[in-house]
Amino acid sequence: MKRDPLSRKGLTRRLPEAWRRPLALAGGAVALAWLVIALAAPVLAPYDPLAQELPRLAAPGPGHWFGTDQLGRDILSRVIHGARVTIPLTMLLVALSVLLGGLLGACAGYFGRWADETIMRVADLVFAFPTVILAMVVAAALGASLTNAVLAVLVVAWPAYARVTRGLVLGVREREFVLSGRLLGFSAWRSLRVDVLPNVTGPVLVLATLDIGTALLLLSGLSFLGLGAKPPSPEWGAMVAGGVEVFDSWWVATFPGLAILTVVLAFNFLGDTLRDALDPRTARAIKERAL
Amino acid sequence: MSNTASGKTPLPGRGPEQARARRRGAHPLARFLVRRLLTAVLLAWGITLVTFVLTNLVPGDPVAANLGQRALGDPAIVAQWRAEHGLDKPLWEQYALHLQGLLQGDFGTSQQSHRPVAQDLAEFVPATLELAGAAILVSLVLGVGFGVLAALRRDRLSDHLLRVLSLVGISVPTFWLALVAFYVFFYRLQITPGSGRVDPALGGAPPVTGLQTIDALLAGRWDIFASAAGHLITPTLVLALYTIGLLTRFTRSAVLEVLGQDYVRAARAKGLPGRVILFRYVLRSALVPIITVAGLAFGSLLSGTVLVEAIFAWPGIGQYAYKSATTLDLPAVMGVGLVVGVVYLVINLIVDVLYGVIDPRVRLQ
Numbered sequence: 057m058k059r060d061p062l063s064r065k066g067l068t069r070r071l072p073e074a075w076r077r078p079l080a081l082a083g084g085a086v087a088l089a090w091l092v093i094a095l096a097a098p099v100l101a102p103y104d105p106l107a108q109e110l111p112r113l114a115a116p117g118p119g120h121w122f123g124t125d126q127l128g129r130d131i132l133s134r135v136i137h138g139a140r141v142t143i144p145l146t147m148l149l150v151a152l153s154v155l156l157g158g159l160l161g162a163c164a165g166y167f168g169r170w171a172d173e174t175i176m177r178v179a180d181l182v183f184a185f186p187t188v189i190l191a192m193v194v195a196a197a198l199g200a201s202l203t204n205a206v207l208a209v210l211v212v213a214w215p216a217y218a219r220v221t222r223g224l225v226l227g228v229r230e231r232e233f234v235l236s237g238r239l240l241g242f243s244a245w246r247s248l249r250v251d252v253l254p255n256v257t258g259p260v261l262v263l264a265t266l267d268i269g270t271a272l273l274l275l276s277g278l279s280f281l282g283l284g285a286k287p288p289s290p291e292w293g294a295m296v297a298g299g300v301e302v303f304d305s306w307w308v309a310t311f312p313g314l315a316i317l318t319v320v321l322a323f324n325f326l327g328d329t330l331r332d333a334l335d336p337r338t339a340r341a342i343k344e345r346a347l
Numbered sequence: 348m349s350n351t352a353s354g355k356t357p358l359p360g361r362g363p364e365q366a367r368a369r370r371r372g373a374h375p376l377a378r379f380l381v382r383r384l385l386t387a388v389l390l391a392w393g394i395t396l397v398t399f400v401l402t403n404l405v406p407g408d409p410v411a412a413n414l415g416q417r418a419l420g421d422p423a424i425v426a427q428w429r430a431e432h433g434l435d436k437p438l439w440e441q442y443a444l445h446l447q448g449l450l451q452g453d454f455g456t457s458q459q460s461h462r463p464v465a466q467d468l469a470e471f472v473p474a475t476l477e478l479a480g481a482a483i484l485v486s487l488v489l490g491v492g493f494g495v496l497a498a499l500r501r502d503r504l505s506d507h508l509l510r511v512l513s514l515v516g517i518s519v520p521t522f523w524l525a526l527v528a529f530y531v532f533f534y535r536l537q538i539t540p541g542s543g544r545v546d547p548a549l550g551g552a553p554p555v556t557g558l559q560t561i562d563a564l565l566a567g568r569w570d571i572f573a574s575a576a577g578h579l580i581t582p583t584l585v586l587a588l589y590t591i592g593l594l595t596r597f598t599r600s601a602v603l604e605v606l607g608q609d610y611v612r613a614a615r616a617k618g619l620p621g622r623v624i625l626f627r628y629v630l631r632s633a634l635v636p637i638i639t640v641a642g643l644a645f646g647s648l649l650s651g652t653v654l655v656e657a658i659f660a661w662p663g664i665g666q667y668a669y670k671s672a673t674t675l676d677l678p679a680v681m682g683v684g685l686v687v688g689v690v691y692l693v694i695n696l697i698v699d700v701l702y703g704v705i706d707p708r709v710r711l712q
Contacts, residue, residue, distance in 0.1 A: 079510070079511070079514075177393075180390065180393075181390065181393040181394070181397060184390045184393065184394060184688055184691065184692055185394070185397075185646075185684065185687070185688045185691065186646035186647065186649045186650040186687060186688075186691050187646070187647070187650055188647075188650030188651070188653055188654070189649065189650055189653065189668070189683065189684055189687045189688070190397075190684065190688075192653065192668065192672050192680070192684075193398065193401055193680055193681065193683075193684040194401060195672075196671075196672050196675055196677065196680045197401040197402065197677065197680075199675075200675070269517075269518060273518075273520055276520060277520065277521070277522060277654060280520075280522045280654065281653070281654075281669060281672050281673060282672070282673040283672055283673075293520070293522075296520070296522060296523050296526065297522075299526065300526060300657075300658065303526060303529070303530055303534070304530075304534065306530055309523065309526050309527075310527065312523075313520055313523030313524075313526070313527070316520045316523065317515075317518055317519055317520065317523070320518040320519075320520070321514065321515060321518040324514050324517060324518050325514060328510070328514060
């Protein structure tokens with residue numbers, strides 16, 4: 057089964073048809089909408105997300121469409137501002153995982169021997185834990201804060217990238233253009249940087265986009281457990297946790313949860329489309345139907 | 348991999364390769380098992396190392412966390428406490444003591460319950476196993492069923508619906524879904540029982556296995572069984588939704604992969620009934636990757652229990668982990684990490700063994 061569905065050429069050739077499917081369109085639209093909301097939050101939010109100035113636990117209605125929480129804050133404004141907390145942090149988290157995992161995986165694949173053994177055995181160890189449990193243990197050990205929650209998710213997220221990058225580097229390492237670079241006198245690092253890495257980044261970045269939804273779920277899950285964002289911060293997971301105490305006022309937990317659901321769903325729709333588009337057999341099926 | 352054994356003889360233990368292995372005195376499956384077991388032991392040791400390092404990474408001072416304000420002012424008491432708990436020894440010696448303690452079942456003392464963590468865990472593990480076991484059963488039945496259906500009805504309406512459904516399944520935040528389900532089905536509609544494992548008025552079956560449903564059946568108490576099963580339904584479905592989505596997606600692509608194979612086409616061409624093709628030709632091959640994913644899915648189930656049990660007041664290690672994490676009760680958190688890590692390891696070991704049983708090629712590698 058030697059095929060290379062993630063090659064860059066395949067990516068550009070196959071994407072256009074795939075993007076026209078309803079799931080991709082819906083996912084793209086929702087993701088874009090959330091990005092706009094995150095950017096324009098101060099303009100869009102009707103109230104200050106932290107101000108405790110409204111009647112407490114008011115049901116959704118005109119004036120405050122998502123209701124207010126037990127401290128008299130407007131939930132709509134908090135959900136809107138929450139986009140600025142959760143979405144950039146998730147992006148940062150995935151970027152850091154790609155960087156760390158990619159670098160370690162590239163070293164493991166390129167240098168082999170003890171570097172490979174050490175890095176991949178540590179990766180195996182991380183895989184030996186269920187993710188939320190390990191992230192929870194790490195976050196608890198580091199102390200509850202949003203930064204530490206990001207670090208904790210980073211700890212559980214990098215090995216996936218290390219594995220993929222290592223595999224790809226192993227495939228490229230012995231190719232002629234890499235060898236000829238080495239024969240021209242490139243140092244190991246230069247060879248890695250100039251010849252190897254540009255040939256593996258594409259697939260790794262695809263994996264990263266598939267991963268955004270999972271990373272967001274994990275991060276908001278830690279916040280829900282009280283191991284992430286601190287209380288006044290309008291972080292969605294923490295807001296759902298706040299709604300547990302007053303669960304008969306359903307709106308307190310429902311709307312931040314819906315925010316998480318829609319963002320993750322949008323990225324998973326996009327990811328699913330991407331995966332299909334990159335699988336040559338599915339791509340053919342799409343094309344046949346399009347013709 | 349040897350190609351002498353595969354292809355001609357799909358049945359295990361009959362090829363020349365196996366014959367050679369038998370002459371060397373070990374059944375190939377046995378050697379495969381031993382190798383997997385050794386890896387598992389090594390990983391289990393690694394898990395203890397990870398939890399130990401994390402405990403010692405804590406910025407807070409364990410002395411300050413465990414001694415009262417007055418005792419902290421007296422250097423003699425502090426020194427004595429440190430000596431008692433081995434904190435004056437070098438780190439590697441502390442780890443050796445820690446490992447020795449673990450082997451004797453000493454997980455430390457919970458700062459919250461002031462009981463040994465091992466005792467707490469022993470009390471809470473069965474409830475979680477019951478919940479996670481029910482959830483993995485539901486996930487396997489529904490996930491594999493939906494996946495096969497989607498693959499057979501490829502690109503029809505049901506395939507598209509199942510695709511959306513499974514994507515929603517893997518996108519819903521479990522902790523939120525638990526809350527919504529609790530609110531809607533218990534609080535509003537009142538069609539499901541509330542929190543806990545069994546109606547408190549019934550007491551509960553005498554503990555044999557620790558699993559309420561099984562214990563109730565063993566005791567012949569149908570009323571308790573009905574109550575326990577009723578309490579299981581909502582948390583099980585909430586917990587299973589993610590893995591149902593995961594398994595549906597995965598089964599679909601695994602089955603599609605096999606459906607395209609020549610031997611399936613050959614079986615169709617010679618006119619075998621669809622049922623035979625599906626179960627004997629398609630599912631058996633597709634099962635290998637599905638079982639691998641199911642093992643991984645069990646990991647996300649165990650993770651999910653932390654988020655679900657807290658909402659349903661299910662007295663398992665998930666709720667224990669939640670309480671310990673929110674109060675930063677480190678010995679308890681590490682104990683949960685250790686136990687869940689080892690449970691996950693055992694599950695994956697079982698998966699590896701099943702893998703070897705289903706696919707004879709695996710154990711020859």
